[in-house]
Amino acid sequence: MLRFDGFRLDPDRAELRGADGGAVKLRPKTFDILRLLVANAGRILSKQELMEAVWPNVHVGEDNLFQCIREIRAALGDDTRQVVKLVSGRGYLFTAAVSVEPADGGATPAEPSGPAPGMPNEPQAGARQADAGQADAGAVPARAKSRWRQFWPVPAAVGALAGLCAVVGIAVAASVLRPDAIFRRTPPTIAMMPIVDTSPDRQGAAMAAGVTDRLTDGLARIDNIRVLAPQTKAAAAAPEPASARPVQADVLIQGELERNPQAWTLRARMIKPATGEIQAVATVSVGVDAADLPLQQSRLAAGAGDLLARRLNALLDSGGEPPARGSAHAGQAKVAIEQAVASINQTTRERFATAQTMLDKALASDPGNVDLEVTLAALQLRGIQMVWYGPEEARAAESTAGAILERALRAKPNSIPVLETYCRFLSATNRFAESLVACARALSFDPWNGLALYLVGLGQLHLGRFEDALATFRQADRFDTPPVSRWTWLLGAGWANLMLDHGAEAAPWIERSIAITPGTGRSHMLLAAAYQQAGRTEEARAAMREGLRLRPGTTALNVAPPTKNASPVYVATAERIIQQMIAAGLPER
Numbered sequence: 001m002l003r004f005d006g007f008r009l010d011p012d013r014a015e016l017r018g019a020d021g022g023a024v025k026l027r028p029k030t031f032d033i034l035r036l037l038v039a040n041a042g043r044i045l046s047k048q049e050l051m052e053a054v055w056p057n058v059h060v061g062e063d064n065l066f067q068c069i070r071e072i073r074a075a076l077g078d079d080t081r082q083v084v085k086l087v088s089g090r091g092y093l094f095t096a097a098v099s100v101e102p103a104d105g106g107a108t109p110a111e112p113s114g115p116a117p118g119m120p121n122e123p124q125a126g127a128r129q130a131d132a133g134q135a136d137a138g139a140v141p142a143r144a145k146s147r148w149r150q151f152w153p154v155p156a157a158v159g160a161l162a163g164l165c166a167v168v169g170i171a172v173a174a175s176v177l178r179p180d181a182i183f184r185r186t187p188p189t190i191a192m193m194p195i196v197d198t199s200p201d202r203q204g205a206a207m208a209a210g211v212t213d214r215l216t217d218g219l220a221r222i223d224n225i226r227v228l229a230p231q232t233k234a235a236a237a238a239p240e241p242a243s244a245r246p247v248q249a250d251v252l253i254q255g256e257l258e259r260n261p262q263a264w265t266l267r268a269r270m271i272k273p274a275t276g277e278i279q280a281v282a283t284v285s286v287g288v289d290a291a292d293l294p295l296q297q298s299r300l301a302a303g304a305g306d307l308l309a310r311r312l313n314a315l316l317d318s319g320g321e322p323p324a325r326g327s328a329h330a331g332q333a334k335v336a337i338e339q340a341v342a343s344i345n346q347t348t349r350e351r352f353a354t355a356q357t358m359l360d361k362a363l364a365s366d367p368g369n370v371d372l373e374v375t376l377a378a379l380q381l382r383g384i385q386m387v388w389y390g391p392e393e394a395r396a397a398e399s400t401a402g403a404i405l406e407r408a409l410r411a412k413p414n415s416i417p418v419l420e421t422y423c424r425f426l427s428a429t430n431r432f433a434e435s436l437v438a439c440a441r442a443l444s445f446d447p448w449n450g451l452a453l454y455l456v457g458l459g460q461l462h463l464g465r466f467e468d469a470l471a472t473f474r475q476a477d478r479f480d481t482p483p484v485s486r487w488t489w490l491l492g493a494g495w496a497n498l499m500l501d502h503g504a505e506a507a508p509w510i511e512r513s514i515a516i517t518p519g520t521g522r523s524h525m526l527l528a529a530a531y532q533q534a535g536r537t538e539e540a541r542a543a544m545r546e547g548l549r550l551r552p553g554t555t556a557l558n559v560a561p562p563t564k565n566a567s568p569v570y571v572a573t574a575e576r577i578i579q580q581m582i583a584a585g586l587p588e589r
Contacts, residue, residue, distance in 0.1 A: 001101035002038050005083065007076065008101070009038055016075070024075050025437070027223055027444050029054055030068040037072070037084060037094040046091035055220075063447075064221050067440065070456075074436040079463055079567070188316070191228040191249035192216045195266070199259035207297060208257045211266060214301035215253070221447045222309060224316060224414065249273060253308065257300075263287050264296060268304040270311060280311035295478060302448040302479035309446040313416045333366055337375045349388055355379050371417070374408050377401040378421045381428045386520055401425055416445050423455050430564040432459040450476045454488040461496055464569030470496035487516040491523055498526060499573050503533025521551030525559060528584040529577045540584035548586075555587045 002009040006019035014031055016024040026034065032054045036045065051065055069084060069092065076083055085093045195212045197204035212230060220227040228249060255268035263285040270280040284303030286296050359376045366372060380397040383389050389397055405425055408418045419442035426435035436459045442452040457472035473496055476489035494509030507530040514523050524547030531540035548554060556578050563571050582588055 002098055003101050004038060004041070004096040004098045005076070009035065011035055011039075025441075026071060026075055027068075027441070029064070029223070030071045030075075033065070033068040034072050034075075037092060038098055041094045041096065041098040044087050044091045044093045050092070063217075067221070067443065067447075071437065071440045074433060074440065077433065079433075079465065187224050187226050188250040188312075189226045189228060189248070190219055190251045190253060190312075192219060192230050193252060193254045194230040195255040195257050195268075198256050199264075201259045203293070204257065204259060207259075207264065207293065210293070210297040211255075211257060211300045214297055215255075215268075215305050218301060218305045218447050219253070219309070221444070222312070223444045225312065251279070251312070255304065259288065261288070264300060266300045266304055268308060270308055279315065280308055282307035298478045299480045302481045306446060306448040306450075306479075306481045309448065310416055313414070313445050317412055317415050333362055333369050333372050337362075337371060349386075352379070352383060352386070352388055370408050370411050373404045374415075374417055374421050377404040377408075378417075378424065381421070381424045384428045398429060402429075414445060416442060416449070419445065420449065420452055423452055427455045427458055430462070430562055430566070432462045432565055435459045448479045448481055450479055450481050450489060451485045453479070454485060454492055457489065457492045457496070461492070461499065462563075462566040462570050464567035464573075466496055466499045466573075470500065487513045487519075490516070491519075491526070494530065495526055498530050498533065498577060499570075501533065503530045506530040507534060507536075518546075518550060521547040521549070521554065522559070523547075524550065525554070525581055525586065526577075528586075529580040532580040532584045537584070544581065544585040555589050556582055557589060559586060 002011070007024070008017045009015075010017075014028070016026060016031065016034065018024050033050055036050060036053055047062060047065055051062070054068075055064065073079070073081060073084055078084055083094065083096050085095055087093050192212065192215065195208040195215075197208040199207075201207075216227060216229050219225070220229075250272070252271045252273050253268060254271060255266055257264060257266050259265070265283065265285045268282045268284075269278050271278055282304040284300055284307075286299045286303075289296060356376075356379060359372060359379060363369065363372050363376065377400070380401045384394050384397055402425065405418070405422045408415070409422060412418045419438065423435055423439040423442050426432075426438050436456060439452045439456045439459070443449055443456075446452070453472055453476035457469040457476070460466075460469035460472060470493060473489045473493035477493065480486060490509050490513035494506040494513065497503070497506035497509065507527060510523060510527045510530055513519075514527065518524065524543045528540045528543035528547060531537070531543055559578060559581065560574055563574070566574075578586070
């Protein structure tokens with residue numbers, strides 16, 4: 001047992017507990033990163049070392065590591081980044097004092113003597129990175145196995161194996177109850193095939209390869225699946241022993257990329273190879289822009305990846321079986337949810353009321369339907385955030401949404417819609433630190449989820465981490481999916497720039513958001529503050545007049561959202577922005 005800053009980390013049980021004894025939930029990969037950092041406290045671990053130890057046989061991007069570090073900091077309350085420090089150009093350093101708690105409950109300081117098990121000396125790390133391109137692919141799992149054998153003493157390994165056997169036994173029993181499920185016993189294996197370039201453009205091959213890499217990397221970040229990367233031409237041509245042949249995939253991802261004068265279009269399909277059944281189709285287009293091919297690749301991969309991740313999640317949630325066909329209730333619920341979501345994504349009070357009526361009617365016909373209830377909770381949270389409820393109604397809606405989501409999380413703990421809505425619930429109720437963990441959980445099943453990224457950025461903003469928030473909003477914009485949520489991260493990026501006193505940079509982001517939807521008037525008031533910061537005083541006054549028209553009765557006393565649980569840095573900066581709004585014409589009272 002390892003102790004630090006009031007936390008207790010049990011490597012045998014893969015468990016982290018806080019000062020109150022309560023379990024702190026972490027994703028498996030996040031826990032592995034934390035375990036390595038704690039075991040190597042006081043030493044700098046390079047990004048490459050961490051990634052090779054935790055993802056030994058999968059090529060993943062650094063975003064995977066960054067996400068784990070963010071989740072660790074959120075779980076430890078390390079808002080100032082002093083416990084897990086980034087040492088520029090070298091890696092990460094765990095700074096907290098760590099002690100080892102033996103079986104009798106006493107604590108003894110951990111004694112670092114040379115490199116911790118599983119981690120080489122710093123000079124060796126650079127040499128290994130230099131040789132990585134020439135290393136035999138088959139050596140990676142062996143090296144990883146050796147590293148983990150060193151890290152785990154034999155008794156600990158036996159205990160871990162016993163726990164693993166118990167989990168596997170439960171998984172096998174569950175799979176037997178679903179004989180037709182495509183996902184049995186082990187996490188499903190997804191084979192990513194190279195995207196085929198069908199365009200006459202000479203950039204087509206490079207574009208297709210870039211999209212393939214980005215889509216593969218994103219899928220590899222999903223917690224409950226295994227991903228087989230596409231083979232290179234050289235690897236495919238080389239003879240290999242039977243023991244090295246790829247595992248039979250449960251799902252194939254295939255795609256074609258084409259170009260016309262206006263756009264690149266990616267068509268991706270998710271296929272069940274055993275039957276040839278097409279289980280999902282994703283079609284995404286982006287405008288042609290020769291100046292920014294990486295952005296186009298990112299958006300093509302994200303647009304397809306988001307749809308495929310949601311479909312995979314739905315299949316896993318149902319045990320690998322598609323929803324029952326022919327069920328009247330199921331069909332009605334699906335239609336009601338689709339229509340309600342279309343209304344929720346609008347920002348008018350009339351559409352909000354329409355969605356409420358549809359969902360109430362559907363739930364009366366199908367009480368207890370978790371999907372309908374979660375959609376209703378999402379609608380109520382939109383009402384709270386848009387201030388469409390009075391104070392009493394808002395409290396009642398918050399209570400109802402909270403109860404719905406507690407039930408839904410018990411019934412569908414890995415469902416993207418449930419996790420996404422719970423993330424929104426925590427954000428709407430100003431539980432920002434908790435929202436970062438919940439949103440990270442949603443992103444662990446759909447790393448391209450723009451709404452979850454927006455809510456992460458919103459939490460970072462209220463916790464005073466303005467640079468982090470801006471980076472998160474910009475990441476959401478690079479993915480640009482789902483399109484219906486685009487206005488949120490555009491507004492978020494403008495807001496974050498405003499908090500950083502970058503009024504000139506803030507204005508274009510907010511203008512783009514308003515072009516999609518004017519919202520309730522707050523967007524125009526933020527735009528007025530941005531113009532005021534940039535010295536565009538006449539435009540600031542015009543924007544404030546429009547904001548007051550959309551939101552009559554707004555004053556300096558009620559313009560800001562609730563600041564409960566917000567950091568002092570956020571509160572002080574928000575007050576300065578309100579003063580800029582007053583200068584642009586916002587009434588003080």
